[in-house]
Amino acid sequence: MADMGRVAERKHLAQPREMRLLSCLFLLSVSSLAAASMPVSKNYGSWLVTSVSSVDGANGGDASVILAQGDEHNDLEVRWNEGSASVNVSMYIDKCMGEESFEASYSMETDKWLQMSDKEVQTRLRANILAWLDRANRTCASPPAFKLNALEAAATDFTTRLRGFAGYSD
Structure with missing residues (x-):
């Protein structure tokens, strides 16, 4: 007992x-x-690559991958957001001619971006950014000094992170 x-x-x-x-x-x-949901970032010179798996902190919602430099007035950005079928690349300069701003952008389907090699991504980004900077230099009195140093490493990191999150967009 x-x-x-x-x-x-x-x-x-x-x-x-x-x-x-x-x-x-x-x-x-x-x-x-x-x-x-905490952002994970890494600097590559003037470039910052950031990814966040969930902005809302639940269910893996709102994943984002961003490659950027600049500030709220002048920025150069490559961005993918969950639910979007494309990667968006943009340049924005707040005050270019008087009160006018300078804007340039393009979008590419996420699947097409991911089918390109790292070298192809780097080459395309560099060519577009250089073309935009040329236009900005001709249009703006004093364009910001965006730097292309370390673009290759930053673009590779961006694409690697994008591959990890691309399943969220299906």
Whole structure:
């Protein structure tokens, strides 16, 4: 009989541990969702590559991959957002001629972007950015000094991250 009492006592003590374990597992899963939404960034000279798996912190929603330099007034950006079927490349200069701004952009289907080699992505980005900078230099009195140093490494990182998230857009 004493053995039966010990078994019952152990079962009773085990129950709160199981509940604590479930509570801990729940907290770990919630915290991993929040951690999944933290941006992951890396600098390549003046370029910053950032990815975020979930802006809303749940269900992997709103994944984004961004390659950028500049500030809120003048920026050069390559962006993919979950739910979008394309990668968008843009340049914006706030004040170019008087109050006019300079804008240039293009979009490419995500699948086509991912079918290109890293070298093809780098070559296309560099050519478009150089063409835009040439137009901006002819149009703007003092265009910002966007730098192309380390574009290759930054573009490769962007494309690698995009490959990891592309499944979200299907």
